[in-house]
Amino acid sequence: MPVVLPRLAGRAEATAAAETLKAVAHPLRLRLVALLAERDHSVRELAEALEHGQAIVSQQLRILRMARLVTAEPRGGFVYYRLVEPQLKKLVGCMERCHALRSLPSGG
Amino acid sequence: MPVVLPRLAGRAEATAAAETLKAVAHPLRLRLVALLAERDHSVRELAEALEHGQAIVSQQLRILRMARLVTAEPRGGFVYYRLVEPQLKKLVGCMERCHALRSLPSGG
């Protein structure tokens, strides 16, 4: 029950977390995640909803895919993207702990 | 009550959130936040703990400062950095909502 966070203070952990954070640290990619949080979408749907070209949406989805934040599943001629919940949850949890230490009654 | 997230799907909101995310999407800056989550530190302490030069630590702290994630307070010849909890909390909350939509029993 020592500190909760030192894991993040380790170089390797921090690098991995930063890698994932970098994937969402972009306006368009963040909006993609927001849309996918509601339900699955095809590339075309996403491109139209965000008013961007198909190529760039596909490019940004690729980055989210490589960060394992989303998965692609071809279905009926379209490719539907879906959020990978555990990965996003991990990210949220990591930041939650950052904040939690400060919020502890007796501090950490 | 409609969706919780569309705010993030807006261009302005997403840009602002991405700006903050970008600030922590970096191994060294993430470790700085992790250390500052435990308690305040001077620049020298941070530089030594992270085994990096003073200049680069100062530089990254500046980026965190501009993102309003930390504040600097000169005290006794040292400059102590401190996390800005509301800002970090806002970030956590935003990502939490992203994940929450998926976790809802009846979906979003």
Added chain:
DNA sequence: GGCTCATATGGCAAGATCGCTATGTCGACG
């Protein structure tokens, strides 16, 4: 096979970021 639609990728120029060294600023102290 030849076609079309949906999606992925390559390449490019502009701009941002990285890590670093050198130097500037500021308060404390004699």
Added chain:
DNA sequence: CGTCGACATAGCGATCTTGCCATATGAGCC
């Protein structure tokens, strides 16, 4: 006033990112 320690910033070359056009891939259909 001069100096020292702590910290901030400027400037540099190298590398990565961004947005976009043109084009490649791949499934489905005639």
